[in-house]
Every structure is written in structure tokens, then in C-alpha cells.
Amino acid sequence: MKALDIKLWRDLRRLRTQAITIAVVVAIGVAGFVGMFSVHESLQSSRDSFYRDNRLADVFATVKRAPLHLRQRLEAIEGVAEVRLDVTMDAQIALPDADAPVTGRFIGLDLAQVHARRQGLNTLSLRNGRWPERGHQLEAVVSDRFATARGLKPGQSVRAILNGQLELVHIVGTAISPEYVFASRGGAPDDQTFGIWWIDHERMVHAADMQGAFNQVSMRLDAGASVPAVKDQADRLLDPFGTLGAVGRDQQLSAKIVSDELAQLKVMGTVLPAIFLAVAMFILNVVISRQVATQRSQIAALKALGYGDGAIAWHYIQLAMVIAGLGALAGLGLSLWIGQLMLGLYDEVFRFNQLAYVTTPWLVAVAAGITAGAAALGTWTAIHAVVRLKPAQAMQPPSPPTYRRTLVERLGLGRFVRTGALMVIRNFERRPLRAAFTVTGIALAVALQISGAFWLDAIAHIVDTQFRLVQQGDVMVSFDRPVPLSVTNDLRRLPGVIDAEPYRTEPVRMHLRGRSEDAAILGLVDDAQLFRVVDEKRGPVALPDGGLVISSLLARSIGARTGDRVEVEFRLWSQTFASVAVVDTVHTMMGKQAFMRLDALNRLSRDGAGAGEAALQVDPQAMPAFWGAVKNAPLINAVFDKAGTMASFNETTSRNMGVFSGILTLFAVAMAVGIVYNAARITLSERAWELASLRVLGMTRAEVSVLLLGQLAVELLVALPIGCVAGWALATLMMRLMSSDSIDFPVVIEPSTYAMAALIVLAAGVVSALMVRRQIDRLDLVAVLKVRE
Numbered sequence: 001m002k003a004l005d006i007k008l009w010r011d012l013r014r015l016r017t018q019a020i021t022i023a024v025v026v027a028i029g030v031a032g033f034v035g036m037f038s039v040h041e042s043l044q045s046s047r048d049s050f051y052r053d054n055r056l057a058d059v060f061a062t063v064k065r066a067p068l069h070l071r072q073r074l075e076a077i078e079g080v081a082e083v084r085l086d087v088t089m090d091a092q093i094a095l096p097d098a099d100a101p102v103t104g105r106f107i108g109l110d111l112a113q114v115h116a117r118r119q120g121l122n123t124l125s126l127r128n129g130r131w132p133e134r135g136h137q138l139e140a141v142v143s144d145r146f147a148t149a150r151g152l153k154p155g156q157s158v159r160a161i162l163n164g165q166l167e168l169v170h171i172v173g174t175a176i177s178p179e180y181v182f183a184s185r186g187g188a189p190d191d192q193t194f195g196i197w198w199i200d201h202e203r204m205v206h207a208a209d210m211q212g213a214f215n216q217v218s219m220r221l222d223a224g225a226s227v228p229a230v231k232d233q234a235d236r237l238l239d240p241f242g243t244l245g246a247v248g249r250d251q252q253l254s255a256k257i258v259s260d261e262l263a264q265l266k267v268m269g270t271v272l273p274a275i276f277l278a279v280a281m282f283i284l285n286v287v288i289s290r291q292v293a294t295q296r297s298q299i300a301a302l303k304a305l306g307y308g309d310g311a312i313a314w315h316y317i318q319l320a321m322v323i324a325g326l327g328a329l330a331g332l333g334l335s336l337w338i339g340q341l342m343l344g345l346y347d348e349v350f351r352f353n354q355l356a357y358v359t360t361p362w363l364v365a366v367a368a369g370i371t372a373g374a375a376a377l378g379t380w381t382a383i384h385a386v387v388r389l390k391p392a393q394a395m396q397p398p399s400p401p402t403y404r405r406t407l408v409e410r411l412g413l414g415r416f417v418r419t420g421a422l423m424v425i426r427n428f429e430r431r432p433l434r435a436a437f438t439v440t441g442i443a444l445a446v447a448l449q450i451s452g453a454f455w456l457d458a459i460a461h462i463v464d465t466q467f468r469l470v471q472q473g474d475v476m477v478s479f480d481r482p483v484p485l486s487v488t489n490d491l492r493r494l495p496g497v498i499d500a501e502p503y504r505t506e507p508v509r510m511h512l513r514g515r516s517e518d519a520a521i522l523g524l525v526d527d528a529q530l531f532r533v534v535d536e537k538r539g540p541v542a543l544p545d546g547g548l549v550i551s552s553l554l555a556r557s558i559g560a561r562t563g564d565r566v567e568v569e570f571r572l573w574s575q576t577f578a579s580v581a582v583v584d585t586v587h588t589m590m591g592k593q594a595f596m597r598l599d600a601l602n603r604l605s606r607d608g609a610g611a612g613e614a615a616l617q618v619d620p621q622a623m624p625a626f627w628g629a630v631k632n633a634p635l636i637n638a639v640f641d642k643a644g645t646m647a648s649f650n651e652t653t654s655r656n657m658g659v660f661s662g663i664l665t666l667f668a669v670a671m672a673v674g675i676v677y678n679a680a681r682i683t684l685s686e687r688a689w690e691l692a693s694l695r696v697l698g699m700t701r702a703e704v705s706v707l708l709l710g711q712l713a714v715e716l717l718v719a720l721p722i723g724c725v726a727g728w729a730l731a732t733l734m735m736r737l738m739s740s741d742s743i744d745f746p747v748v749i750e751p752s753t754y755a756m757a758a759l760i761v762l763a764a765g766v767v768s769a770l771m772v773r774r775q776i777d778r779l780d781l782v783a784v785l786k787v788r789e
Helices: 003-014 016-053 070-075 111-115 144-150 201-208 227-241 253-294 296-304 309-347 361-383 391-395 419-430 432-470 487-492 552-558 598-605 620-630 642-696 701-737 751-777 781-786
Strands: 059-067 080-086 088-094 102-109 125-129 138-143 157-162 165-176 194-200 213-221 475-483 497-512 515-524 533-535 539-541 548-551 565-570 577-586 593-597 611-618 636-641
Touching: 003 016, 003 309, 016 253, 016 309, 016 361, 016 642, 059 227, 070 080, 070 213, 070 227, 088 201, 088 213, 088 475, 088 636, 102 157, 102 201, 102 636, 125 144, 138 144, 144 165, 144 194, 165 194, 194 201, 213 227, 253 309, 253 361, 253 432, 253 642, 253 701, 296 309, 309 361, 309 642, 432 533, 432 642, 432 701, 432 751, 475 487, 475 620, 487 497, 487 611, 497 552, 497 598, 515 552, 515 598, 533 577, 548 552, 548 565, 552 577, 552 593, 577 598, 593 598, 611 620, 636 642, 642 701, 642 751, 701 751
Parallel strands: 102 194, 138 165, 515 593, 548 577
Antiparallel strands: 059 213, 080 213, 088 102, 088 157, 125 165, 138 194, 157 165, 475 611, 475 636, 497 515, 497 565, 497 611, 533 539, 548 593, 565 577
């Protein structure tokens, strides 16, 4: 073994504790990068395979009712390779183990094609049971996620109201669909209250009264076909029949949610690991700088013996590479645990044919390259000046620093400051860059902790705003067709109903100065209380007598300002055009929406006075009787139970966000320990002679410890408020990077989150300092005082 190799292993053994803490920080950075991107690659690969194998369509459109002979004209659109026409309908379902009914989306299934194994587009994959058969019984396969959440199995039966008729539906199997990887009515997890049901197409047509018609179309395009051009032509064909507008796969609800999640994984896999690797590079720089400074005479001897600058530099780079390499290896193992844990959470949300964790070789290669580059860069900046010295220069001790009075002393305040505090101030002023780096590192640990915990605050804020301020009603019901406003009288007669308010959601396309956007207008009654418009900053907003109030997302999309007149194209029922003034803009966090008074909306659409939904306030004590009456109400095809939805949402998000926040808390603690411990150890090695002299002069161990750890205490206290500000900035950055055109969530961080983050990092710093405190107690005064550096 070469002499430099022997020296390398001796240095590693002597620096083993510091090496371990640095390796832990590197390991977390590598684990975050490899783990997050491996989950991203696994999800993306599973998604792409599922979409390809099950032939997910490229363009989708929903129409009120269109004739089947339109198929030929849709197939004739340039670029369209295949067309699928479906009949779908939402209906309320009474489950045997639940008081409240749930909503099911029933879709017709061509049983002849299914049994012949040629389903065409949006092919289903059977997970359990069998396919439905034609017969007297109405058989169905159910979406696997909904069946799992509700404990439904083949052989069970439920009752559903299909187009006003009570039907007994027999469950014969569960299936997954590329069209409903994430099945939801509005973007939030909804496994408990919303499921997909596939039944015989002929029975579906009869139940929905859609003979010779369809209300949903899917199209597969040729390679290279223009999606916008196909959408425009499809809209022109479907507009006369009332359509919500064609959308590409990128805007289809399920596919968009999966894509947004993949984009968020990329952000987290890039931003957070970069912080850890930057901190690791800084710590390595400081440790190697100190190592080189204490080994100047050894470097001079090696030069005198004929070792070149390159060999000596490579020796120290190797030292850093070994530390970083150990961290990278540990990080790869940690990434496996993190990746599998996160993928398990995603498996509960998304349903693919298969979802397996895979780490691709390129990820390992990139992680190794980044780690090696960071280690080499951090080392080279520490050694490049020393290794260039001539042997005679290197044999001499470094020039002593030029000391001068501190700012406190120059201001004449030195006599008011105790000696120990003055020594701490002097150390700050003489090494300001190192102190700044230490403060920055600790602040980043606080910021990291906040960036993981603030999601729980943001979600709680969203739930509070949406379910307490906006939707003050207990139950929302939808009707299978527009109903007169007098329906509220019938609803108030249901058991337990205290109040009822009708409202209307109308899909439209808005045009302004050459820009168009699909949106929805929500028509609310005057002085609505059960379903209100709430601005994020201003609170509840009263709707004006006339004119349009639009969300900030919609205003941004079409460039609308207060006072503009927008052209509104009604898409579904009346199919009319109208011009209306924008009178206000509100921040509503989710959705491209507009709001009007219900009577004004009905006049604008020119299709009569009616409503499609209603919000109800129900006596909690009368809920069982109320649900019993709703299950027998033929006009109600969908039900939203606020209490049940909130419970399901909170359970899912709290678990998932809790895991994510817990992982980042562990990472933040590891970062804080690594920074504080190494800073304390380096300071101890630099000031060992000084501290030993003070001990000999009569100072106690506690007094000497205060001199050393006082600087760390100040750095910690300075870093905590900076870290809180940095945490807000990091949370804002992540929210900006992960935002979409239909979501505008505010950055909400509770004071308790700031306090908890600061306390966790402070505790980690105190523990690290106490570990170094033991080293002070064990100082060999004679050995330390023998040599003056």
C-alpha cells in the first residue's frame, strides 16, 4: 500500500465521526434524488404501459345527446384513427352498510366485444370476479378502488336509481380503466363516495333513455395528428347537440391529475436534494480546509520527498470522495426505503395494471456523478492554494491573521460586554464567512422542516375554506335534469331539512379579445347562505344584481379585468351567446369559475327559470330519516355528503402528508446535526490550544465550554428566524413550481408550524453541541499545549 493510501485511511479513522455526519447529509441528498425520481420513473412507466396496453384515447368529449349516425362524420375527421361512443349516467346508489347514498357513474359496456376480448378504446382490465352476462339480472363490474374502499365484493347487490327507476344491481367483478386511473368528480380523492359501474350497453341505453344516441365520445388519433385541430372539428360537429367541449388527454381529469403528480415529484426530486448536496459540499470544504491547515508540515514533507501537486491534491480529493461515496452508497439503500414507501401510498390512489418500484441505472450514474462533482469541488476550493506552495513555504506555519478591535470595541462598548461574550464576538468578526455558512445551513434545516409540514396547514386551510365558508350546507344534491325553482319546497318537506337553496352550474366558453376558455358559471340565489362565493382575502362576497364575478384563475386565463365585457357561449342546454360585463374578480383557489345571481343567469341563458342542484341544511339528529327519503327520490341522481367527504379526505391526506412530513423532519434533523456537530468540532480543533491555556489558568470546564459553544448558540438563535423566512420562501417556490392552470392554492403556514420547526432544529443543535461538550471535558491539556499551531 502506498504511503498516501496509508495516510488516507489514518485520516478517515481520525475523522470518523465527522465523516459519518457528512456522509449522512450526502446520503439524504442522494436518497431524495434517486428515491423521488425512481418513484417518478416507476409511476410514469406504469402509466404509459397501462395507457398503451389498454388503449387510452387521445381526445374526449361529453355531449348532452347526439345521434349515433354522427360516428361516420367523427371518423372522417382528419387524423382520427378510431372512435368509441358511450352512454354514461350518474346515479345515486344505496349501499347496504351506509346510511348516506353514494354516487355512481354508470357506463355502458358492449358485452359481445368484452367476451370476444376486443373492447376497443379505453379497455378495462378485470381484477376480480367475471364480466357481466345478459339476462334478467342487471350485473355490473365496479371500479376496483371504490370496491376496495367500500368493501364491495362479487356476489353482493345494491340498489340504484337509474333515470328515476329503482334497480337492483348485482356486482359480479371489479375492474380498472385507463380512463379512470383516478376516479373523482372534482379532483379530490373520492373513493368513499364516488365509483364507476360498467353494465350491459343495451340495459344502459334503456335505463338512460338514449336509444339511437350517445353522450360521450373517445377518439384515438394517428401519429402526428394535430390534437387542437381534431378538437375544433369535433366541437363543430357536437355543438348543435350540446357539448362541454372536446379535451385532449392532457386535460382529461384522471390523466391530468396523474401528470400533475409526476410534475410535482420532479420538483421535489430536484429542489430538496440540491439543498442537501450544497450543504454537504460546504461541510466538506470546511473539514478539508481544516485538515489541510493542520497538515501543512506533512504536505511540505511530501513535496520534499518528490510528491507532485497533483498527487497531493488527489489525496485530499480521495478523502472527500470516500466520505461522499459512503454517503452515496447509504443513500442508495435509503432511497429504496423512501421510494417503496411513497410508491405504496400512490398505489392506494392510482390503479394501474402493475406498479413496481424500479431504480434505473442512469439515476444511479447521475447521482454518483453529482456527488463526486460536489465532493471534488468542495475539496478543491479548500486545498488549491496550499498544494501550490513550495516545500520551504509549506514548512512554515501560516501567517497569523491580522487582528483588530471589533466593532463593539471601536464603538466604545467593549467595557459593557463580558469577556466571554467579547471573545464570541471576536470570533464572529474574524471568520464572518464561516459563521454565515453555518447560519445558512441551520436556516436551511429549519426551512426544510417547514416545507414538509406546511402542506398539512395548507390542506387544513383549503378544507376550512371550502367546507366551512363556501359550502355551509350539509348536503348537496344534483338532479338528472333541470327542475323548477319550486323544487326547494319539496326538498324542505324531506325529514330533517331545515333549509334548502337551489343553484345552477352551467358549462360555458368565454371569449375576450381573441382568447377563449372553457369555464363554468355558478348561479346562486340572492343572499345565498348554504353555498356562497368566498374570496380568499375579502371573505364572503355578495353577488351584484347584474354582471359577472369571475375567479382570478379565469381572469388570468382570458386576460379579463373589471369593466370588460366578455362573450359567453352556453354549451349544454340553450346553446346561446350573450355579452355580459365583468363587475368583480375573486380569488377562489380552485377552478376557472364565474358567478352570477341565479335569476340573472337564467335570463342570460334564455332557457327558463330552473336549477340543476340544491344545497340543504339538515338536522343532524334526523339524518337517518333524511337519507332514507333521499334514496327514494327519483329526480336526485347524485349526492354530496359533506361530513362523509370531509372524513374521507382528511383520513387520506393526513396519512399521506403525515408520511411525507415525517420523512422531511428526519432529514432536517440529520442536516442540523451534521452542520452543528462539524462546526463545533472544527472550532474545537482550531481553539484547542486557547481553551487548554484557559483551563490551566483556572477556568472551569463549564466556563471553557461556554466560550466554545456560545458562538454556536448565537448562530443557532440567529438561524432560527432566518430559517422561518426561508421556509416560507421555499414553500412558496415549491407551490409555484407545482401549480397548475386550474389550482391557485395560497401558502398558509400556521405559527405552530414555525415554532415546531424551530424547536426540532434547536433540539438537534443542542444535542450535537453536547456531544462536542464531552470532547472538551476529555481534552489532554499537556498534549494540546505541547504544540502551538
